[in-house]
Amino acid sequence: MMHRMDRSVYMDYAATTPVDPRVTDAMLPYLTEHFGNPNSLYTLGRDAYRALESARESIAAGVGAQPQELVFTGCGTESDNSALIGISQMAAERKSRRHIVVSAFEHHAVLHPAEWLAKNGFDLTIVSPRADGVVHPGDLRAALRDDTALVSVMAANNEIGTIQPLAELAEAAHERGALFHTDAVQALGKIPFDVSEVGVDAASFSAHKIYGPKGAGVLYLKKGTPFRPLLMGGGQEFKKRSGTQNVAGAVAFAKALELMLAEQADEAERLSALRDRVVGGVLDGIANTRLNGTGPKLPGYANLIMLGCEGESMLLQLDSKGIAVSTGSACSSGSLEPSHVLLAIGCPAEEAHGSLRVTLGRFTTDEDVDRFLEVLPPIVERLRSMNPLYERMYGA
Ligand SMILES: Cc1ncc(COP(=O)(O)O)c(C=O)c1O
Structure with missing residues (x-):
């Protein structure tokens, strides 16, 4: 695909998009x-x-x-x-x-x-x-x-x-x-x-x-x-x-x-299906995860919480595997404050720290989603194993 380097996966279309x-x-x-x-x-x-x-x-x-x-x-x-x-x-x-x-x-x-x-x-x-x-x-x-x-x-x-x-x-x-x-x-x-x-x-x-x-x-x-x-x-x-x-x-x-308008209906369907794969894959495949915001959503948008993980750590580990996602709004990255959006919808601050925003777009493929779902679980597992409080707080 013309906008992707070898093996790199861009999943931050809400931050910005490549010029078509x-x-x-x-x-x-x-x-x-x-x-x-x-x-x-x-x-x-x-x-x-x-x-x-x-x-x-x-x-x-x-x-x-x-x-x-x-x-x-x-x-x-x-x-x-x-x-x-x-x-x-x-x-x-x-x-x-x-x-x-x-x-x-x-x-x-x-x-x-x-x-x-x-x-x-x-x-x-x-x-x-x-x-x-x-x-x-x-x-x-x-x-x-x-x-x-x-x-x-x-x-x-x-x-x-x-x-x-x-x-x-x-x-x-x-x-x-x-x-x-x-x-x-x-x-x-x-x-x-x-x-x-x-x-x-x-x-x-x-x-x-x-x-x-x-x-x-x-x-x-x-x-x-x-x-x-x-x-x-x-x-x-x-x-x-x-x-x-x-x-x-x-x-x-x-x-x-x-x-955008010419392709809106088809893209909405395609991106909703890809998003459902991301959300389903995370919620079914990784324990102690949940989706933020139950209201109707833009196609291709998912904000997920992995309890017991730091969003920034997940982001950096995913980046080292060539996957770009966000922990919230890119404009406020660099700050360790929990997202004001997640706090506004009642998400506790300690949970908001474990959020990942995954936003899909025009050049996202099924293979991108496969790669994300393959790479994320071991990262979450490793980060949780390094968190001394994880078992006590969220363990089965
Ligand atoms: C909801 C919303 N409003 C405003 C902006 C700012 O737009 P721009 O980056 O063109 O200044 C953004 C971009 O991050 C946004 O997501």
Whole structure:
């Protein structure tokens, strides 16, 4: 397989994906002969402008938006930050609403700007998902206030893959006059997602989770949504995000999404079957293991706990055998804190330390799963044998 070194197995598609060669082919001309600035008036610039706008139209059609409702950004993190800060500050100014609500297992790209807002004049309420890995609409309703400006709940979680009831959550926010943003970075292209069907006011997307390049994001802002830009300057992107646009990134994003949507149904079936093999193999083959999050999940996502093992140790041992997995969100790796997502769904801290996130994708094969299921059990056994507490705590 073209993206795999000999014997190496990549099972961390939620962290990032390789760029699909069809995407590279589509974007390359905009790095070479069509290199113009889309804001220049001569032919080279106009060519780039046309490519940018056609990418915008194609992505808009893919997510059920109008083209002028999409803003190209530098990444999913920028889309999240812009939505949280840009919308909340405008809502506060125009409507004197100074309360925001986010879920406890959001990506840090949402949590940190929410905490920043809380230090800068806003009240912040954090709603916990339940043990199934789902934010229940009744729990959100209980957190809403008459002065709630914005609610942000992700479309699907990046560590456990659970899909959120967005339409109901957005409706609950709207009932109280609040706006609703969703971080759809993980969900985009993997499950049906249409901004007008779910009724969100803002949504964040990123190209590198869907076989596009890193450093290309999109922010959907429903027409009329109050918004103050984070980046000011030349007034590009309808004055909502200044900076010369990443034309090649936009073209790549559009191609990547087109492929995701064309292959969505088949891939969902294939990846769900592979995921079931991973989960079945671990739960049946290794004692004292369990799966996190019982709610509906993105195809190909599994978050497993091997009691009595350190996630980091498993990760490094798997890596030495050429298998790449994660212990949670890659963005917070390097920290030994247990995952905030697992804690949010009620997983005890000592168990959360033993978690492995396995996420499968376009280039995952049956042989990859075979290899993983062959290599993991002896690693778990060895680590447990080195843990003096294992027998006492979990032994039969
Ligand atoms: C749910 C979620 N939101 C936001 C991001 C950040 O996206 P980006 O890496 O494009 O900044 C990620 C990526 O890790 C993610 O999984």
